[in-house]
Amino acid sequence: MKKYWTCVLLLTLFFCLGNGYVEAGSLDFAVIQPGQPGTEAEARPVMDALADYLQSKLGPEITVKGHYFNRLEPALAFLKTSPPAWGIVQLGVYAEHAGNFQMTPMAATRPGGFTKDVWYLIAGRDAVSTWQDLKGNVSGNMLFETKAAACLLFGLPPDRLPFTLEGTFRPLRATRSAVKGKIAGVVLDRVQYDTVKAMSLGGKIKVLQTSRELSTSPVVWFGPQSGITKKLAGWLLGMKKDPNAEKLLALLQTDGFGPADPDLAKFHLDEKADACFTP
Structure with a gap:
């Protein structure tokens, strides 16, 4: 038993x-x-x-x-x-x-x-014309997973990019910093990008890279x-x-x-x- x-x-x-x-x-x-x-x-x-x-x-x-x-x-x-x-x-x-x-x-x-997201690499309006020429730090709140982010947006591992990806909790502040030339650029998702474009700040930026649909x-x-x-x-x-x-x-x-x-x-x-x- x-x-x-x-x-x-x-x-x-x-x-x-x-x-x-x-x-x-x-x-x-x-x-x-x-x-x-x-x-x-x-x-x-x-x-x-x-x-x-x-x-x-x-x-x-x-x-x-x-x-x-x-x-x-x-x-x-x-x-x-x-x-x-x-x-x-x-x-x-x-x-x-x-x-x-x-x-x-x-x-x-x-x-x-x-139903889908899109990521945008944004720089100031007077910045370089291609992301391959960008130097310095690029911020974004989706960049804490650096390897995944680099692959999703550029199709390359982060160590093959000409700039450094860094996570941020303040993407809007990072966008303003990019416009002022304090950082190289910022990565925004679809909702963030639409929000910035609707602001006066939207006229001071340009898109250097757009992801596929994510x-x-x-x-x-x-x-x-x-x-x-x-x-x-x-x-x-x-x-x-x-x-x-x-x-x-x-x-x-x-x-x-x-x-x-x-x-x-x-x-x-x-x-x-x-x-x-x-x-």
Whole structure:
């Protein structure tokens, strides 16, 4: 009898571990956006609002807690020591770390209502004519993942660029610095670029390089998928039509969620070859 119950216990443990975090009673998530403003404490109301929304779908058996990271190293440490069930991660984070943390895309954000993002290398109006002639520092809030950013915008690793990429938490200030010649340039995403173009500052800049269409920040599942993964994706995709989610989506700065972008498969960094991305 003792041997029987030992087997039952081992089987129970096996299935709980194999099916991920949900069966253990948790659907915790992490929002990982290096370079974005705010602190964990300042973002806590937004994380709690999303957790409460999902909790209403799940019932009391499964708990949900959100975590916010706008710095890369603490985020990676958290994923190693306290891996959540799912998260919303910056494209560069996905490109560099999808394999290490078994990230499976299950939905996509839609900032500004866009299904795709575009990055722009901006310099002052009187700067050099080509990015190949640019020297100095180039800032951007998506540049903390330097290798991914260089590959996404230039198709080259960072050590083959004529300038240095550096992350910043203040892209608008960096844009003004580029216009004044204090830094070589700034990289802006689609929403940031549209915002700057609508300002008087927009007449003082020029575009030296435009990326191809890029995936927006993906919603990913960490580790082996479980029975709740598709349900979670469905709840997120349904938020756009849910009146109760309108304010929450505004706080999350996304015009709803869409299906996972199939193009994400193109953005896995190839660590073994000289090429930026695997075919």
